[in-house]
Amino acid sequence: MGEQPFWKTKSLAEMSSVEWESLCDGCGLCCLNKLEDWDTGEIAWTNIGCTLLDGDTCRCKDYPNRQATVPDCIQLTPGEVATLSWLPPTCGYRLVRDKHDLYWWHPLVSGDPETVHAAGISARGRTVSEDEIDVEDFEDYLVTWPLFVGGEEQR
Numbered sequence: 131m132g133e134q135p136f137w138k139t140k141s142l143a144e145m146s147s148v149e150w151e152s153l154c155d156g157c158g159l160c161c162l163n164k165l166e167d168w169d170t171g172e173i174a175w176t177n178i179g180c181t182l183l184d185g186d187t188c189r190c191k192d193y194p195n196r197q198a199t200v201p202d203c204i205q206l207t208p209g210e211v212a213t214l215s216w217l218p219p220t221c222g223y224r225l226v227r228d229k230h231d232l233y234w235w236h237p238l239v240s241g242d243p244e245t246v247h248a249a250g251i252s253a254r255g256r257t258v259s260e261d262e263i264d265v266e267d268f269e270d271y272l273v274t275w276p277l278f279v280g281g282e283e284q285r
Contacts, residue, residue: 137226137238142208153222155236155246158188158253159276160206163260164216165268173216176271179257188252218276220251233279251279 136149145153161183165174182191182199190196196203204210206223217224222232232239235249247254256275263271 135238137222137232142211142223142226152238153226155220155222155232155251156188156243157218157220157246157251158183158185158257159218159251160221161188161190162253162257162276163268165272171215174269174272175274175276176268177253177257177273178260178263178268178271179253181259181261183253183257183259185257185259186254188247188254220279 161180163176163178179185180200182196184191211223211227222236225232235245237243246252
């Protein structure tokens with residue numbers, strides 16, 4: 131029997147920076163704008179991508195310098211992941227945090243960064259840039275697909 135993969139044996143805080151970064155499946159869902167109901171705290175997802183989200187690759191156009199362009203960009207850390215309720219149900223960070231295994235299409239499992247897109251999990255081809263939409267109109271772009279895995283809604 132082989133050695134267990136790091137995401138099954140380490141906590142998020144124990145991971146090296148390379149292991150940490152590899153947990154990102156490249157779906158782009160965390161880079162979608164979300165609306166929060168101030169009274170209930172409920173999160174509503176939009177298909178409006180951050181100004182730096184590349185809608186084809188589902189990656190940040192300037193990851194190393196993203197906070198200079200988008201000051202409210204949340205840098206995921208073990209501490210942040212522990213408190214964020216809006217991470218998509220397919221997120222590798224959330225899955226490891228909640229002691230679940232990664233899905234078959236995650237690049238660490240499949241060995242192929244394209245499987246997240248082939249499985250229909252990513253935001254590829256489904257977004258508009260926040261540069262094209264007035265903030266007052268964000269409610270017109272609500273979507274539920276980031277909450278679905280294999281046709282079933284997750285929370």
